[in-house]
Amino acid sequence: MKPLIAIVADDLTGSGDTAVQFVRAGWSTRLSVEDARRALQGSASEEVEVLAVTTQSRAMPAARAAQVVADNVARLRAAGVTRLYKKVDSTLRGAFKAEIDAARQAWAEDAIAVICPAFPATGRTVEDGRLLVDGRPVTETSAARDPVTPVTESHIPTLLGCGHVGQQAGEDAAALARRIQAAGPVVVVDARDEADLERLAQAVALLGERAVPVGAGGLAMPLARLWARAGQSEPVLVVVTSQHSAARAQARALAGAGAAAWTPTLAQLADAGQWQAWTAARLAQHRAAGAGGQDGPRTLMLLAPEGRLAGLDSETVAQRLGALAAELIGAGAAGVVATGGDGARQVLLAAQADGIALVGEVMGGVPLGTLTGGPHAGLPVVTKAGGFGTEDVLVRAVCAIRDRRFKR
Numbered sequence: 001m002k003p004l005i006a007i008v009a010d011d012l013t014g015s016g017d018t019a020v021q022f023v024r025a026g027w028s029t030r031l032s033v034e035d036a037r038r039a040l041q042g043s044a045s046e047e048v049e050v051l052a053v054t055t056q057s058r059a060m061p062a063a064r065a066a067q068v069v070a071d072n073v074a075r076l077r078a079a080g081v082t083r084l085y086k087k088v089d090s091t092l093r094g095a096f097k098a099e100i101d102a103a104r105q106a107w108a109e110d111a112i113a114v115i116c117p118a119f120p121a122t123g124r125t126v127e128d129g130r131l132l133v134d135g136r137p138v139t140e141t142s143a144a145r146d147p148v149t150p151v152t153e154s155h156i157p158t159l160l161g162c163g164h165v166g167q168q169a170g171e172d173a174a175a176l177a178r179r180i181q182a183a184g185p186v187v188v189v190d191a192r193d194e195a196d197l198e199r200l201a202q203a204v205a206l207l208g209e210r211a212v213p214v215g216a217g218g219l220a221m222p223l224a225r226l227w228a229r230a231g232q233s234e235p236v237l238v239v240v241t242s243q244h245s246a247a248r249a250q251a252r253a254l255a256g257a258g259a260a261a262w263t264p265t266l267a268q269l270a271d272a273g274q275w276q277a278w279t280a281a282r283l284a285q286h287r288a289a290g291a292g293g294q295d296g297p298r299t300l301m302l303l304a305p306e307g308r309l310a311g312l313d314s315e316t317v318a319q320r321l322g323a324l325a326a327e328l329i330g331a332g333a334a335g336v337v338a339t340g341g342d343g344a345r346q347v348l349l350a351a352q353a354d355g356i357a358l359v360g361e362v363m364g365g366v367p368l369g370t371l372t373g374g375p376h377a378g379l380p381v382v383t384k385a386g387g388f389g390t391e392d393v394l395v396r397a398v399c400a401i402r403d404r405r406f407k408r
Contacts, residue, residue: 002079002080002081003048003049003050003051003076003079003080003081004049004050004080004081004082004083005022005027005049005050005051005081005082005083005084005085005227006036006050006051006052006053006073006076006081006083006084006085007019007022007050007051007052007053007085007087007220008036008053008055008069008072008073008076008084008085008086008087008103009052009053009054009055009087010054010055010056010057010058010065010069010087010088010089010094010095010099011054011056011058011089012031012033012054012056014087014088014089014090014216015031015032015052015053015054015087016031016052017216017217018052018085018087018216018217018220019031019050019052020217021217021220021221021223021224022050022220022224024221024224025224025225025227025228025403025404025405026228026359026404026405026406027049027050027224027228027405028047028048028049028050028405028407029048029049029050029051029052030047030048030050030051030052031052032051032052032053032054033054034053034054035053035054035055035056035068035071035072036051036053036071036072036073036075036076036079037071037072037075039051039053040075040076040079049405051076051081052087053072053076055068055069055072057069057094057095057099058089058093058094058095058148058149059094059148059149060095061095062095062097062098063098065094065095065098065099065102066095066098066099066101066102067102069086069098069099069102069103069106070102070103070105070106071106073102073103073106073107074106077106077107082209083209083227084103084107084212085212085213085214085215085220085223086099086100086103086113086212086213086214086215087215087216087220088100088115088117088214088215088216089117089216090117090118090119090122090124090131090215090216090217090218091117091124091131091133091138091141091143091151092117092131092138092143092151092153092154092156092159093143093146093149093150093151094149096159096160097159097160097161100113100115100160100186100214101113101186103212103214104185104186104212107212108209108210110210111185111210111211111212112180112181112185112186112187112207112210112211112212113162113185113186113187113212113214114180114187114189114200114203114204114207114211114212114213114214115156115160115162115186115187115188115189115214115215116188116189116190116191116197116200116213116214116215116218116219117131117156117214117215117216117218117219118131118190118191118192118196118197118215118216118218118219119215119216119217119218120191120192120193120194120197120218121194121217121218122217122218123135124216124218125191125192125193126156126188126189126190126191126192127190127192128166128190129155129156129157129158129164129166129188129190130154130155130156131154131156132154137154138151138154139151139152139153139154140154156188157188160186160188162184162186162187162188163183163184163186163187163188164183164187164188164189164190165179165180165183165187165188165189165190166189166190167189167190167191167192167196167199167200171199172199173199173200173202173203173205173206174203174206176189176199176200176202176203177202177203177204177206177207180203180207181207189203191218191219194222197218197219197221197222198222200219200222201213201219201222201223201225201226202222202226204219204223204226205223205226205227205229205230225402225403225404226403228402228403228404228405229402229403232334232402234332234333234334235298235299235300235332235333235334236298236299236300236333236334236335236336236337236398236401236402237300237301237302237325237328237329237333237335237336237337238254238259238299238300238301238302238336238337238338238339238394238397238398239301239302239321239322239325239336239337239338239339239340239343239344239347240301240302240303240304240339240340240343240394241304241314241317241318241321241338241339241340241342241343241344241346241386242304242339242340242343242385242386242387243304243306243314243386244340244386244387245387246386246387246388246389246391247339247340247386247387248306249391250339250389250391250392250393250394251301251303251394253391253392253394253395254299254301254394254395254398255301257299257395258298258299259298259299259300259301259398260299260300260301261301261303262282262300262301262302262303263302263303263304263305264278264305265305266305266307266308266309266312267309269304269305269309269312269316269317269320270309270311270312270316275320279324279327282324283324283327283328283331286300286328286331287331299398300328302321302324302325302328304317304321304340304343314342315342317343318340318342318343318345318346319346319350321343321346321347322343322345322346322347322348322349322350323346323350325338325347325350325351326347326350326351326352329351329376329379330375330376333379334380334401334402335379335380335381335382335401335402335406336351336379336380336381336382337381337382337383337384337394337397337398337401338381338382338383338384339383339384339385339386339394340385340386341385341386344383344384348371348381351371351374351375351376351379352373352374352375352376353371353372353373353374353376353377354372354373354374355371355372355373356369356370356371356372356381356383357369357370357371357372359404360400362382362384362393362396362397362400363389363390363393363396365384365385365388365389366382366383366384366388366389366393366397367382367383368380368381368382368397368400368401368404369381369382370406370408377408378406378407378408379406379408380401380404380406382397382400382401384397
C-alpha cells in the first residue's frame with residue numbers, strides 16, 4: 001500500500017499539528033522529518049495512508065522554496081498520492097506565495113489552491129480576507145517582528161494576488177464550491193469558526209482531487225473526516241431493540257436526520273411465517289437499492305415495535321432483529337450501531353463475532369470499535385445501553401463511523 005494522502009509542510013512542528021488530525025480520524029499516518037525523496041524510500045512509506053513530509057523551506061528565498069516544494073509534490077504525485085494538503089504557517093510566515101503557487105502547478109494543470117489558514121482553536125481566523133490572531137490583524141502581532149520571516153501583509157488576497165470568497169449565511173457547501181471554482185486557480189476563503197471550516201472542507205471534497213487545500217491544522221481536521229468518507233456507498237445499520245423512552249427519542253432523532261426506519265409489527269415478530277415473509281421483502285428491497293448505492297439509504301434503522309404481545313418475549317425480538325441485522329451486514333454495511341444490551345449481543349452473535357476491538361468513544365459511555373472474529377471482522381461497531389445517552393447520540397454514532405478511516 002502506497003500513501004493516499006500527502007501533507008507537504010515547510011517545517012516539522014507544523015507538519016505534526018496537521019498530521020495528527022488524520023490520526024484522530026483513523027488514518028495510518030507517518031510524520032517524516034525528511035523530504036519526499038527520503039520519506040518514500042524503504043518499506044515504511046508502504047505501510048501508511050497519510051505521509052507528512054517536511055521541506056524545511058520556511059526561511060529559504062522564494063525561488064528556492066518554490067523549487068523544493070515543486071520537487072516534493074511531483075515525487076509524491078508520481079508515487080500515487082491522490083490527495084494533497086499544503087500546510088502553511090498559520091501566521092503567514094515564510095515564502096507563502098511561492099510555495100502555494102509551486103504546489104498547485106506541480107499537482108495538476110487544472111488544480112485549484114483553496115487557501116484558509118484559519119485555526120479558531122488557536123485564535124486564528126480569516127475574515128474579509130484578512131488573517132486575524134485573537135481578533136487582531138497578524139501584522140499587529142509578534143509575527144510582524146519575526147527576525148527571519150517577518151509578516152508584512154495581513155490581507156491574504158493582496159499577499160497572493162488572487163481571488164477571495166467570503167462565506168455567506170445559509171449557503172451550502174455545493175454553492176460555496178461553485179463560487180470557489182469560479183474565482184480562479186488560487187482562492188482565499190474566509191472562516192471565522194469551526195462551522196465555516198466544516199462547510200469549506202465539504203466544498204473542497206466536492207471539488208475533488210484537483211483541489212489543493214492550503215492551511216493549518218484547522219482545515220485539516222474536518223478534511224481528515226470527510227476524506228475518510230470518500231467512496232463510502234454502503235449504509236450504516238442501526239438496530240434499536242430497547243423499549244426505553246430515551247432509546248425511542250433517540251430513534252426519532254435519527255429518523256429526523258434522514259435514516260430509513262424498518263419497523264415490523266408485533267404480530268410479524270411473533271409468527272415465524274409472517275416474520276420470514278417480512279424479512280424476505282425487506283432484504284429484496286435492500287438488495288434492489290444496491291445496498292446503499294445512489295438509490296439506497298445512507299442510514300438504515302431496524303426498530304423494534306413498541307408494546308407487548310402475548311407469547312412474544314424480548315429475547316425473541318432481539319434474536320430475530322439480530323439475525324436480520326447479520327443478513328444486512330452480509331449484503332453490505334459500512335458499520336453497525338446497536339442499542340439495547342440484549343439486541344447488541346444478538347447482533348454480534350448472529351454476525352459470528354467473538355468481541356469488539358475498542359478504538360474510542362462516541363461520547364462518554366458509548367464505545368466505538370471494530371468486530372473481532374467471524375466473517376465481518378473489522379466492521380465498525382457502536383454499542384449503547386437503551387436508557388443512556390443524549391437525544392442525538394445515534395446520529396453522533398453514525399457520524400463516528402462515517403468520519404473515521406477503518407481498514408478491513
